[in-house]
Amino acid sequence: MRKSKKEYSDVKKQRLCAPTDEIFFSYQGEGIYAGMPQIFVRFAGCNIKCSYCDTANSQKISSKTKFLTAPEIIREAVKLYNKNKKATILPKFCGKQRLKSISITGGEPLLQIDFLKEFLPLALQEGFEVYLETNGAMPQNLKKIVSLCSIISMDFKMPSACGKSFWKEHKEFLQTASNAGKAVFVKIALTKETKLIEIVKSAEIIKAVSKNIPLILQPSLSKDKGKLQDIFLFRSIAAKDLNDVRVMPQMHKLYNLK
Numbered sequence: 001m002r003k004s005k006k007e008y009s010d011v012k013k014q015r016l017c018a019p020t021d022e023i024f025f026s027y028q029g030e031g032i033y034a035g036m037p038q039i040f041v042r043f044a045g046c047n048i049k050c051s052y053c054d055t056a057n058s059q060k061i062s063s064k065t066k067f068l069t070a071p072e073i074i075r076e077a078v079k080l081y082n083k084n085k086k087a088t089i090l091p092k093f094c095g096k097q098r099l100k101s102i103s104i105t106g107g108e109p110l111l112q113i114d115f116l117k118e119f120l121p122l123a124l125q126e127g128f129e130v131y132l133e134t135n136g137a138m139p140q141n142l143k144k145i146v147s148l149c150s151i152i153s154m155d156f157k158m159p160s161a162c163g164k165s166f167w168k169e170h171k172e173f174l175q176t177a178s179n180a181g182k183a184v185f186v187k188i189a190l191t192k193e194t195k196l197i198e199i200v201k202s203a204e205i206i207k208a209v210s211k212n213i214p215l216i217l218q219p220s221l222s223k224d225k226g227k228l229q230d231i232f233l234f235r236s237i238a239a240k241d242l243n244d245v246r247v248m249p250q251m252h253k254l255y256n257l258k
């Protein structure tokens with residue numbers, strides 16, 4: 001029997017809900033899987049305010065934010081997958097030929113840790129592999145759900161852009177992901193304010209965990225973009241410590257995709 005609006009509202013109040021900015025299908029625009037089709041679930045709310053943030057609408061929870069239960073998000077993700085039929089990714093580290101992939105992003109998704117502990121098992125039951133996009137500043141929360149993730153895309157946040165350093169948190173976060181055997185890579189947004197010492201420090205932290213962890217340097221495409229010679233210098237310096245350092249702008253920004 002179909003529930004009335006009041007009965008549905010009462011049921012929803014008893015379940016965990018997450019502030020959800022949007023759920024959509026697009027192509028991954030960043031990192032080592034750029035160009036692959038993917039479903040995205042973007043949560044609202046963030047614990048860091050970066051000068052270059054490209055998802056400012058999801059930084060805070062607003063009156064337009066939807067509060068959705070885990071089953072509601074799963075239903076929408078499945079609907080998008082069935083509609084597109086190509087919402088898959090080919091992660092070379094995961095040992096499988098073809099996977100349904102769902103990106104958990106934000107904002108900062110690890111702020112919704114209690115919700116994720118309910119949501120991620122449901123996603124796995126539906127056959128999705130979890131692609132976590134995070135600022136890497138909440139290692140204790142990662143430990144609670146790392147076993148449920150397949151791919152971890154971790155941003156290093158530079159003090160020049162965020163007004164605060166997270167070196168200790170980043171190292172612990174990276175160690176947690178690596179120790180769990182997850183496919184992890186690091187991204188650093190480059191602006192005209194990015195300092196060489198920040199790149200040196202980042203490379204040292206990554207190397208201390210594993211020099212095989214890929215590092216993606218993402219030059220800004222906006223008015224805060226840095227000089228080309230600086231970008232190439234940053235790459236050459238990091239490559240002295242790491243085996244895989246790439247310069248890759250955000251591809252979705254070039255084509256005005258989500």
